[in-house]
Amino acid sequence: xxxxxxxxxxxxxxxxxxxxxxxxxxxxxxxxxxxxxxxxxxxxxxxxxxxxxxxxxxxxxxxxxxxxxxxxxxxxxxxxxxxxxxxxxxxxxxxxxxxxxxxxxxxxxxxxxxxxxxxxxxxxxxxxxxxxxxxxxxxxxxxxxxxxxxxxxxxxxxxxxxxxxxxxxxxxxxxxxxxxxxxxxxxxxxxxxxxxxxxxxxxxxxxxxxxxxxxxxxxxxxxxxxxxxxx
Amino acid sequence: xxxxxxxxxxxxxxxxxxxxxxxxxxxxxxxxxxxxxxxxxxxxxxxxxxxxxxxxxxxxxxxxxxxxxxxxxxxxxxxxxxxxxxxxxxxxxxxxxxxxxxxxxxxxxxxxxxxxxxxxxxxxxxxxxxxxxxxxxxxxxxxxxxxxxxxxxxxxxxxxxxxxxxxxxx
Numbered sequence: 001x002x003x004x005x006x007x008x009x010x011x012x013x014x015x016x017x018x019x020x021x022x023x024x025x026x027x028x029x030x031x032x033x034x035x036x037x038x039x040x041x042x043x044x045x046x047x048x049x050x051x052x053x054x055x056x057x058x059x060x061x062x063x064x065x066x067x068x069x070x071x072x073x074x075x076x077x078x079x080x081x082x083x084x085x086x087x088x089x090x091x092x093x094x095x096x097x098x099x100x101x102x103x104x105x106x107x108x109x110x111x112x113x114x115x116x117x118x119x120x121x122x123x124x125x126x127x128x129x130x131x132x133x134x135x136x137x138x139x140x141x142x143x144x145x146x147x148x149x150x151x152x153x154x155x156x157x158x159x160x161x162x163x164x165x166x167x168x169x170x171x172x173x174x175x176x177x178x179x180x181x182x183x184x185x186x187x188x189x190x191x192x193x194x195x196x197x198x199x200x201x202x203x204x205x206x207x208x209x210x211x212x213x214x215x216x217x218x219x220x221x222x223x224x225x226x227x228x229x230x231x
Numbered sequence: 232x233x234x235x236x237x238x239x240x241x242x243x244x245x246x247x248x249x250x251x252x253x254x255x256x257x258x259x260x261x262x263x264x265x266x267x268x269x270x271x272x273x274x275x276x277x278x279x280x281x282x283x284x285x286x287x288x289x290x291x292x293x294x295x296x297x298x299x300x301x302x303x304x305x306x307x308x309x310x311x312x313x314x315x316x317x318x319x320x321x322x323x324x325x326x327x328x329x330x331x332x333x334x335x336x337x338x339x340x341x342x343x344x345x346x347x348x349x350x351x352x353x354x355x356x357x358x359x360x361x362x363x364x365x366x367x368x369x370x371x372x373x374x375x376x377x378x379x380x381x382x383x384x385x386x387x388x389x390x391x392x393x394x395x396x397x398x399x400x401x
Contacts, residue, residue: 057396062318083322090320097399101315105248114244115319166320 006037008071009170009202010059015068017054020230027226028054031068034220036204038169041196043213044206046222052206053098055222056172059204060093061085073169090115094163094201098174100155102147102162109134109143112162133161137191153184157191164199171195173205177212189215242329245321248312249329255304256333259297260341266290266297267345268352270374274366275358287370291377294338298378299385301334306389314398327390334382342375 015032018025028051036042044052057063058070061077070077073092080088089095102111109130116126134140137157147155156176163171176192177185193215196203207213273286306313309330317323346367353363 053400054396057399060318062399063396086317086320086322089318093320095318097315097318099399101318101399103248103312103315105251105312106244110244110247114248114316115321117242117244162319 006039007074008035009038009040009073010036010204011069011071012059013069015055015058015070016066017051017058017063018066023230025228025230027228028222029068030223030226032222033068036202036218038202039200040218041203041216042205043216043219044204044222045208045213045219047224048208050222050224052222053174056095056174056204056206059170060089060095060172062089090166092169094166094168094171096156096159096163096171096173096176098178100147100159102155102158104146104148107144107146108139108150108158111147111158112165115162116165129165133164136194137161151184152179153181153187156180156184156188160191160195164195164201169202171201171203173203175206175208177207177209185209185211242325245316245326245329249305249309249326249333250336253308256301256337259301260337260344262297263294263338263341264345264348266293267342268349270370271346271349271353271363271367272358274370275353275363291374294342294374295378295381297341298334298338298382301337302330302382302385302389305330305333306386306393310398311401313393314395317393317395318399323390323393324387327386331379331383331386335379338378338382339375 012035013033015029017028019028020026032055044055046052054063058065058077059072061072061080064078072088075084075088077085077088095101103114106114112130112133113126116129131140134143137160139154139157139161142150142154147158150158160173160176163173173192177188180188189212192203192205192212195201196215196217203216205212205216213219270287270290273283273290278286313323313326316326350364
């Protein structure tokens with residue numbers, strides 16, 4: 001064991017998540033286990049309905065597994081109460097939602113700043129960091145725009161900028177290249193590479209796009225769920 | 232630690248997000264004003280004690296129902312925004328508190344407007360407003376606190392049961 005050995009950022013053990021719908025039960029993950037080290041860029045792949053978004057929600061502590069344990073930055077999520085989970089998300093986890101999750105009553109810059117108020121930074125620091133993020137993503141000229149007036153690609157960039165705005169250690173990107181035209185994918189992929197190299201964050205990304213999966217240094221494939229009829 | 236940060240932070244963006252006036256809120260303010268005016272005249276008119284009590288309870292229930300409607304509608308109309316904010320790390324009871332504050336502000340505006348209008352109408356109609364004012368003061372605490380408590384319970388109920396993944400899936 002050496003000193004420079006990376007610490008585990010996310011650890012998943014024997015994960016099961018079951019959903020009941022009508023006369024059947026969908027069993028996701030089937031005992032999935034993996035470790036993700038700090039600074040890793042991991043692509044979670046699998047066809048639609050395999051539970052990629054559910055896995056992101058579980059890692060973010062937004063949902064609870066039926067069975068199994070998840071540890072994020074050394075904290076076992078099942079042992080944390082609601083307030084501690086909120087604090088963990090606020091301080092250590094950045095999330096990009098599949099549907100961007102932008103607030104349409106706030107402009108682009110305010111969307112980035114809204115999460116910063118929980119970081120304890122003062123207003124000038126928040127202002128400066130928001131400007132830096134807008135510049136990094138090439139959105140300076142769209143700072144006052146309403147998110148509904150942005151293209152899908154731009155909205156994804158704002159979503160990623162917001163996810164980065166609190167300086168999280170773990171970044172969860174749910175389908176960052178989903179619903180994007182090839183041109184926008186060409187713009188976004190170098191940004192994702194940049195996130196890995198410039199910010200050095202632990203990045204977990206779900207994707208169905210092989211090109212996007214290739215920029216990750218590791219791939220975790222989720223198998224199809226089991227559907228069990230309920231008697 | 233988070234609690235300290237929350238206290239230190241400014242919430243202007245959250246207030247901006249949730250204080251946006253809506254048509255429903257405007258109607259609530261008008262209805263509460265009308266109910267306050269009715270209450271004023273129920274106190275001013277010499278009607279039977281029994282009838283007066285029934286009318287006062289009815290007005291209390293109606294104002295509470297309007298406050299309850301305001302909080303429930305805020306949660307329903309803002310489900311997606313609330314889910315996003317909780318997911319990115321904003322404590323759900325803080326959001327509930329802001330929605331409760333919004334309800335209290337609208338209820339208070341309706342109540343104050345109703346009092347002013349009723350006082351002016353009473354003055355024009357030659358009603359002895361001073362006696363009414365004294366009696367109103369007795370009911371005021373109940374009529375302001377009651378709807379606030381009802382709305383507060385509703386906020387706690389809704390924030391506690393809020394299912395973020397379910398809302399984000401929709």
